[in-house]
Amino acid sequence: MVDRVEVGEAGAFDQCKTIEDCVRLMLMDQTPSEALEPVAIIGAEIERQAGDRAEIVVEPTRLAPGAKLAQSLALFRPKYRRR
Numbered sequence: 001m002v003d004r005v006e007v008g009e010a011g012a013f014d015q016c017k018t019i020e021d022c023v024r025l026m027l028m029d030q031t032p033s034e035a036l037e038p039v040a041i042i043g044a045e046i047e048r049q050a051g052d053r054a055e056i057v058v059e060p061t062r063l064a065p066g067a068k069l070a071q072s073l074a075l076f077r078p079k080y081r082r083r
Contacts, residue, residue, distance in 0.1 A: 012025060013025065023035070
């Protein structure tokens, strides 16, 4: 990583076993808004990359009510009638 966000001393999070431990450590020397800055940066990057990978989904055209039934029946209708 070219850009790094350092919080506390090197290895400060080594003893953290839970997310709560990490948050508690982050709030020891930062305000809540300062602690949320890296989270916002990561969230924005996740949204950007997800947008880059998104696939456009085209909604299929909808048939008028009853049109699907008529279409299905047409498949089973004989092409030529016997006299």
